[in-house]
Every structure is written in structure tokens, then in C-alpha cells.
Amino acid sequence: MNRLLLAFGLVCLLQGLSAEPRPEFSLTGTVPASVRITAVKNDANVTATAIKALSVANVTSGFAGLVGTKTQIEKVITQFDTKAQAILAAYDTLLAANDGNVSGQFDAFVTTINATITYIATDASNVTAELGVNLRAYLPLVQYILTTTIENIAEADSYLMNLKTLLSSGVSSEASKYGVDIEKVTSEIEAQLAGDFAAEASNANTTYFNVNQLSNINR
Structure with a gap:
């Protein structure tokens, strides 16, 4: 009887070793502290959305310096939104993964972040270190810089138009x-x-x- 049980056990063991592994029967691999990280992601998304909504006023004076600055600011807003949305999408993919493949879960996320850091390092190398430490802390700075520059463009454009009016009518x-x-x-x-x-x-x-x-x- 004991030999029969032992043989049955060996058969079961061999079947288990040769069976095709199925992820649904294994433990899922979740990201630790995902709730807290999701809250941080949501906060970052709010600021990223606000940056995307920034609008640069038309340069009515036609001054080349202001027109060029306006073009560059619009380019930064567009490209930064693309990078930010890529990070947020990669994070959602990371949280949805439950196959236990840690390397596969993080590779896309890390690659996306590195691409964003590289972009910012090219156009704003002085803030790369801050981005690497805390993306959420950096986003308000980006928003402030872009908003202030947009306001300065509008103010400078208004000044030039007033000066033009003064020269055309005030001098006479x-x-x-x-x-x-x-x-x-x-x-x-x-x-x-x-x-x-x-x-x-x-x-x-x-x-x-x-x-x-x-x-x-x-x-």
C-alpha cells in the first residue's frame, strides 16, 4: 500500500514538473506602495494638464525676438506634454502588470522616464537633478517658468504697441x-x-x- 502511494506521488510530481506553467495559478506581482505612488501620479497629472492648457498670446507687434520666443514656448509646452503623458501611460501599464516579471514591468517605465530626463537635460540641464529626485516637485517649476515667460511676452508686446502708438501720435x-x-x-x-x-x-x-x-x- 505504501509503495502504491509512493508511486502515485511520484507520478503527480513528474506531471507537475512537466506541466505548462500558467500565470493565473501563480502569485501576482504587484508594485509596493502603489496606492501612494498613484496619488503622486494624480497630482503630477494635474500640473501636467495645467501646463498643456497654457496659451501664448499673439504677438501683434511683430517683433522678431518675441515671435521666436513664442514659438519656442509653444514647442516646449507641446513636447513636455508628450513626455509627461508617456510617463503617466507607462505608469498605468506598470501597475496593471501582474505576471511577476519585475524587469519587464519596470523596463518600459524607466525607459520613458530616461527619455524625458534626456529631453529636459538638452533644453534645461540645470533642472535635471531635481527631476531625477522628484518629478512632482519639478512640474510646478516648469509651469511657473512657462507662465511667467508667456506673461512677459504679452507685456513686452503691449509695451511695443504702446511705444508705436506714442511715436505715431504722441510725437506729432x-x-x-x-x-x-x-x-x-x-x-x-x-x-x-x-x-x-x-x-x-x-x-x-x-x-x-x-x-x-x-x-x-x-x-
């Missing part, structure tokens, strides 16, 4: 004021000259008359 107005003052001074000079020359003309006429009365002067 100021010139007309100076014209009135110049005309006033000129009139005073003309009056003074006319008065002075009138007196001299009278004296000259008197002298001519007196000389003309002298009988012993031959003409």
Missing part, C-alpha cells in the same frame, strides 16, 4: 506744442525787429531831410 502732438512756442517767439522777434528798424528808418529820414535843407551842398 508734442511737435505741435513746440510749434506754437516757436511761432510765438518768432513773432516777438519779428515785432522787435520791426520796431527797431522803424525807429532807425525814422531817424534816417530825418537826417536826410535836414541834409537836404542845407543850401550850400551841391547835389
